[in-house]
Amino acid sequence: MSMTPSGDFRTSYAADMTIFPTRNSRLALLIGLAVLLCAPLVLGRYELSLMIQIGFLGIAALGLNILVGFTGQISIGHAAFFGFGAFASAWLVEHGVPVPLAIPLAGVATALVGLVFGLPAARLKGLYLAIATLAAQFILEDFFARARWFTGGVAGRITEPFTLLGLRFDHDETYFYVVVFWVVVMFVAAANLMRSRDGRALVAVRDHYLSAELMGINLAYYRTLSFGIASFYAGVGGALYAHYLLFVSVEAFNILFSIQFLAMVIIGGLGSVMGSLMGAAFMVLMPELVQSAAQALEGGAIDRALSLGASINFLREMAIGAAIILFLIFEPDGLARRWRLMKAYWKLYPYSH
Amino acid sequence: MEWALLLQLVLNGLIVGALYGVVAMSFVLIYKASQVVNFAQGEFMLIGAWVCWWLLTKWQLPFWIGFPVCLAFMTIFGVIVQVVVLRPLIGEPVISVIMATVGLSIFFQALMKWMFGVFAQPFPPIFPAERLSLFGLQIQSVYLLSLALSAVIMLGFWWFFTFSKHGLAMRATAFDQQVAQSLGVSVPKVFAMSWAISAVVSAVAGVVVGVVSGVSSGLSFYGIKVFPAVILGGLDSIVGGMLGGLIVGVLENLAQYVDAQWLNWGNMTNIAPFYALVLILLIKPYGLFGTKNIERV
Numbered sequence: 149m150s151m152t153p154s155g156d157f158r159t160s161y162a163a164d165m166t167i168f169p170t171r172n173s174r175l176a177l178l179i180g181l182a183v184l185l186c187a188p189l190v191l192g193r194y195e196l197s198l199m200i201q202i203g204f205l206g207i208a209a210l211g212l213n214i215l216v217g218f219t220g221q222i223s224i225g226h227a228a229f230f231g232f233g234a235f236a237s238a239w240l241v242e243h244g245v246p247v248p249l250a251i252p253l254a255g256v257a258t259a260l261v262g263l264v265f266g267l268p269a270a271r272l273k274g275l276y277l278a279i280a281t282l283a284a285q286f287i288l289e290d291f292f293a294r295a296r297w298f299t300g301g302v303a304g305r306i307t308e309p310f311t312l313l314g315l316r317f318d319h320d321e322t323y324f325y326v327v328v329f330w331v332v333v334m335f336v337a338a339a340n341l342m343r344s345r346d347g348r349a350l351v352a353v354r355d356h357y358l359s360a361e362l363m364g365i366n367l368a369y370y371r372t373l374s375f376g377i378a379s380f381y382a383g384v385g386g387a388l389y390a391h392y393l394l395f396v397s398v399e400a401f402n403i404l405f406s407i408q409f410l411a412m413v414i415i416g417g418l419g420s421v422m423g424s425l426m427g428a429a430f431m432v433l434m435p436e437l438v439q440s441a442a443q444a445l446e447g448g449a450i451d452r453a454l455s456l457g458a459s460i461n462f463l464r465e466m467a468i469g470a471a472i473i474l475f476l477i478f479e480p481d482g483l484a485r486r487w488r489l490m491k492a493y494w495k496l497y498p499y500s501h
Numbered sequence: 502m503e504w505a506l507l508l509q510l511v512l513n514g515l516i517v518g519a520l521y522g523v524v525a526m527s528f529v530l531i532y533k534a535s536q537v538v539n540f541a542q543g544e545f546m547l548i549g550a551w552v553c554w555w556l557l558t559k560w561q562l563p564f565w566i567g568f569p570v571c572l573a574f575m576t577i578f579g580v581i582v583q584v585v586v587l588r589p590l591i592g593e594p595v596i597s598v599i600m601a602t603v604g605l606s607i608f609f610q611a612l613m614k615w616m617f618g619v620f621a622q623p624f625p626p627i628f629p630a631e632r633l634s635l636f637g638l639q640i641q642s643v644y645l646l647s648l649a650l651s652a653v654i655m656l657g658f659w660w661f662f663t664f665s666k667h668g669l670a671m672r673a674t675a676f677d678q679q680v681a682q683s684l685g686v687s688v689p690k691v692f693a694m695s696w697a698i699s700a701v702v703s704a705v706a707g708v709v710v711g712v713v714s715g716v717s718s719g720l721s722f723y724g725i726k727v728f729p730a731v732i733l734g735g736l737d738s739i740v741g742g743m744l745g746g747l748i749v750g751v752l753e754n755l756a757q758y759v760d761a762q763w764l765n766w767g768n769m770t771n772i773a774p775f776y777a778l779v780l781i782l783l784i785k786p787y788g789l790f791g792t793k794n795i796e797r798v
Contacts (some may be wrong), residue, residue: 222596224603268782274595275538275736279728280782283775286725290772403725407607410600462615469608476601477589 165343184328188321196320198432203327204388206428207334209412210421211381214338216410217419218347219374220354222278225265225285226409229379231292231401233258233386235299238307238396247310247391251330254390255383261288262379263372270368285403292398304397307390323392330388331425334381339421341377350374351419404465411472417484426483434471435464510754516644518750519651523706524723525730525742526658527699533675533737534695537587537598541606542703543724548609549575549704550711550720551617557625568708572701579700580693587696588689606724614718621717647709654702655743662739671695675737722771729774732781735788744789749774 158164168174188196212226237254241247265284272280292299299305309318310326317323341347349370352360361367390396408431416427442460475482528542539545552574556567586605590598661668673681674691682688710720730749734741756773781788 216596220594220596222599268779272782272786275599276732276782276786278538278596278599279732280779282725282728283778283782286772286775287779290768293768404607407603410603414600459615462611465611466608466615469604469606469611472604473586473601473608476593476597476604477586480593480597 167339167343181332185325188324193320196324198436200320200324200327200392201432202425202429203331204385204392205409205412205432206385206425207331207388208382208385209409209416209428210334210338210424211378211385212409213413213416213418213420213424214341214350214381215374215378216413217417217423218342218354219350219371220357221371221374222274223281223375223378224278224403224406224410225281225283225288226378226382227401227403227405228285228288228292229258229262229382230386230389230405230409231396232261232288232379233383234390234396234401235292235305235386236383237387237390238305239298241308241391242305247308248312251384251387251391254387255380258383258386259376259380262382263376266372266375266379270372282403285406289398289401292401299396299398302398304395306395309394310391318394327388327392330384334384335421335425338381342421346370346373354419407472408468411468414472415475415482417482418480420482420484422487423482423484426487430471430483431468434467438463438467507758510758511751512640514751514754515747516640516648516750517754518747519648520706520710520746521723521726521730521750522743522746523651523654524703525727525734525746526655526739527702527706528727528731529734529737529739529742530658530671530702531695531699532731533739534671535583535587535692536595538595538602539699540599540602541582541609541724542699542727543721544606544609544613545575545579545700545703546707546710546723547613547716547718547721548578548707549700550707550716551613553704553708554622554624554711554716555617558622571708572704575700575704576697579697582700583693583696588692606721610718610721617716619718621715621719623715624712641713643713647713650705650709654705658739667691667694726774729778729781732778732788735790738788738790741788741790749777752777 163169168177187199191199208226208230212223215221215223233254236257237247237250240250240253240257245253265281268277268280293302295301309316310323311317315322317326342351349360349365350373352363352365353367353370353374357367412427412431413424414427415430416425417423439460442463479485524542524546527545528539531537531539531542549571553567553571556562556570557564560567562570582605586601587598590601662672670681670686671691671694673684673686674688678688681691706723707716707720710723726749727746730745731742732745733748734743734745753770753773756769760769
């Protein structure tokens with residue numbers, strides 16, 4: 149029943165590059181997908197809406213992970229790009245583009261904006277880039293509030309649900325499939341990107357950019373490229389968000405949201421494709437946990453002393469901040485490493501020692 | 502164009518800019534000593550201001566007791582933050598450290614909102630609020646006082662880094678940690694000290710802003726405005742931080758003027774420094790006074 153081979157038996161590059169190394173892991177993937185597709189038949193609205201959120205946030209987080217975890221560039225303005233994708237899709241739909249086409253087009257538009265802000269990134273790294281993207285966050289936020297033709301200004305913008313071949317995907321049960329489709333496409337694309345020459349170039353830039361440059365990797369090109377890819381993912385995630393909520397408001401894409409994306413990437417695991425999804429799941433489920441914990445304490449002495457119910461939003465923000473710091477200190481490789489350890493434990497079960 | 506208005510705006514810009522400069526200096530201090538970019542600088546201001554406010558209003562302490570108690574608290578607070586959060590991250594990549602301070606920033610901001618609420622609270626009147634007129638310009642006495650305080654802090658920094666033993670140890674650490682260590686400088690102590698000083702100085706700036714316009718969570722935006730200032734001046738130059746703060750202060754007031762006269766975009770006060778920031782990064786990434794980082798293989 150092993151998911152990973154119990155030794156190194158690889159004799160070709162192709163075998164070394166497979167994403168799913170054993171027959172069992174391929175089977176598990178198919179079964180997992182089948183179970184996922186049956187989920188709307190079993191689960192309630194609430195669970196489905198959580199899963200949809202995990203889906204579109206996971207796509208955007210994967211984009212950030214390609215930038216931060218694979219290329220070693222940082223962005224503190226990811227939510228602004230996510231927002232740009234949401235508005236771009238809504239704007240396209242209003243100008244007659246069908247929704248299924250508007251979602252990838254919004255991704256492309258966001259990628260173009262990302263490339264503009266990525267131009268300084270070609271020369272900058274580390275902290276200078278962090279500050280440049282912080283500036284991008286505030287400039288884009290200001291742009292959202294001002295560009296009424298694009299965003300609807302302070303009132304926000306209403307958009308239409310996803311429709312394909314006369315079918316309307318406007319419920320959690322149906323929209324779930326749209327999100328699953330995009331999650332699978334985007335995650336497979338990312339996993340494959342990382343096996344290609346370009347993906348390895350990105351990792352080389354992260355690990356030692358001088359060596360990478362000496363080996364003939366064009367630093368400016370790959371840094372800008374990774375910014376474009378990250379923005380594309382953010383744009384697609386944002387577009388899915390827009391057609392899920394059917395309303396995009398200007399205030400949603402603030403710096404706190406950007407930090408949440410960073411938190412997803414750290415918690416999930418820097419440089420891990422599946423980690424991005426785990427991080428998104430953690431960030432979606434944690435506030436729910438905080439809320440239910442606060443509700444469990446409701447009316448008790450602690451609640452009265454600390455007024456938990458009234459300040460649930462602050463508790464959530466604190467939990468996000470604390471999660472970032474605790475993961476950085478105690479588990480810098482994130483949930484993805486835990487997952488690998490678990491798989492490694494079961495690999496040799498029951499003879500693990 | 503009304504020259505008096507313009508002059509008034511420049512003066513306002515200098516007053517606010519001096520405060521930015523003070524926060525920028527405390528930011529640069531941490532960066533120079535321990536190579537950590539502190540995204541939570543604004544929260545340090547916020548915490549200082551709230552603690553002082555709490556001591557003055559809830560405990561009814563007079564200002565000359567409450568203020569030193571607040572500063573003592575901030576000293577301990579700075580050391581604790583450094584020891585608990587930043588010390589385990591020594592040797593980690595820059596990105597991890599940046600993200601840890603980002604985490605600190607939202608943690609403390611939410612904590613302050615939880616403890617003290619989201620509404621701006623006025624400080625009890627400490628100094629008589631008078632309007633002085635200076636060369637035909639109207640200035641509130643509190644502003645003058647904040648300008649004077651900023652100047653005092655700057656002088657203090659200058660003295661500390663040129664003459665005091667600890668300041669010299671700090672400069673040695675910033676120059677080369679291993680050499681400093683071999684000369685008997687305790688690097689962990691220097692790190693802790695730099696955080697303590699930075700927290701205290703930010704808290705002073707926070708209290709000044711609080712006295713002038715009330716304490717609220719909006720205060721932590723100063724911590725973000727600091728970035729244009731430090732990038733402009735160069736990240737590792739204390740003088741540059743001060744100058745960058747003054748330039749940003751004047752710039753945002755002038756931007757507001759231009760906006761009100763011709764553009765009518767709104768919100769230019771807050772956004773103009775960031776446009777300037779992107780431009781500077783494109784043209785001169787190491788700022789006006791920063792040392793250019795030449796990497797050799």
